[in-house]
Amino acid sequence: MSFFIFRVAALTGIQKEIVYSSELLHVVQYNRSGHYHAHKDSQPLDNESVCKHSDHLYPNSSDGQPPKSRLCRFMTVLYYLTEPERGGQTAFPVADNETYTEEGIDHFYRIKHHDIYDLTNHCHDSNLVVEPRKGTAIMWYNHNLDDQNEWIGHINQFSLHGGCEVIKGEKWIANHWINIDDNYDMQMAYLADRIRNGSPPEDESTHRRPTNDTNVSSIDDARRSTCQLPQDWHNTASMTSHDEL
Numbered sequence: 001m002s003f004f005i006f007r008v009a010a011l012t013g014i015q016k017e018i019v020y021s022s023e024l025l026h027v028v029q030y031n032r033s034g035h036y037h038a039h040k041d042s043q044p045l046d047n048e049s050v051c052k053h054s055d056h057l058y059p060n061s062s063d064g065q066p067p068k069s070r071l072c073r074f075m076t077v078l079y080y081l082t083e084p085e086r087g088g089q090t091a092f093p094v095a096d097n098e099t100y101t102e103e104g105i106d107h108f109y110r111i112k113h114h115d116i117y118d119l120t121n122h123c124h125d126s127n128l129v130v131e132p133r134k135g136t137a138i139m140w141y142n143h144n145l146d147d148q149n150e151w152i153g154h155i156n157q158f159s160l161h162g163g164c165e166v167i168k169g170e171k172w173i174a175n176h177w178i179n180i181d182d183n184y185d186m187q188m189a190y191l192a193d194r195i196r197n198g199s200p201p202e203d204e205s206t207h208r209r210p211t212n213d214t215n216v217s218s219i220d221d222a223r224r225s226t227c228q229l230p231q232d233w234h235n236t237a238s239m240t241s242h243d244e245l
């Protein structure tokens with residue numbers, strides 16, 4: 001598992017602590033006719049809600065209610081675990097930098113003249129259609145970077161995507177969602193909290209012996225220390241099945 005975290009960190013350029021502290025792998029199975037209409041994996045930033053992955057660190061509201069939460073998934077890395085005999089592509093109806101427009105997705109509604117979310121009937125009308133090939137992976141950004149602070153910014157409208165209908169065979173994928181809180185300080189507090197309960201593995205290439213230093217109080221401490229994986233490190237997947245959704 002630690003090797004896997006390093007590979008994803010190297011692929012995405014995201015710190016291994018962030019990769020390690022993100023959601024468990026989410027495995028999805030599709031049988032014949034199974035599909036998943038176009039959607040975004042993350043949700044727009046807003047001041048009324050907090051990130052779900054770190055919501056336990058936010059105080060309750062004055063009436064004692066937990067804060068409203070939303071998904072904060074900066075990137076998706078999608079692994080194709082099997083390949084169906086036909087169909088089951090991943091489609092991005094409006095992906096394509098060259099057609100970027102300030103009007104966003106509304107522009108595509110006007111020019112495409114069909115329901116861009118409907119991947120059963122319009123899979124191949126999408127701007128980008130990726131064939132599922134066993135053992136390969138694709139990745140994309142669900143958010144743009146904020147111009148001012150270069151931290152996670154607005155949702156990327158062009159990340160709209162979904163799974164086209166499986167025509168023959170069966171399809172299995174795993175989603176690896178990389179969580180980042182748009183509130184920088186809260187993301188740091190979240191990482192420190194996760195790492196306090198067991199740090200990400202050190203890169204094997206450094207040949208450093210792991211220790212059991214669980215006494216870290218900040219992300220900087222956490223980076224400096226070398227700790228063992230927590231007890232639940234191998235518990236890395238949850239599962240959904242998409243049959244004719």
Ligand SMILES: O=C(O)CCC(=O)C(=O)O
Nearest residue numbers: 028089090162163173175
């Ligand atoms: O099945 C696919 O190719 C896409 C799946 C997906 O977008 C998801 O599970 O969020």
Ligand SMILES: [Fe+2]
Nearest residue numbers: 040041161162
């Ligand atoms: Fe998705």
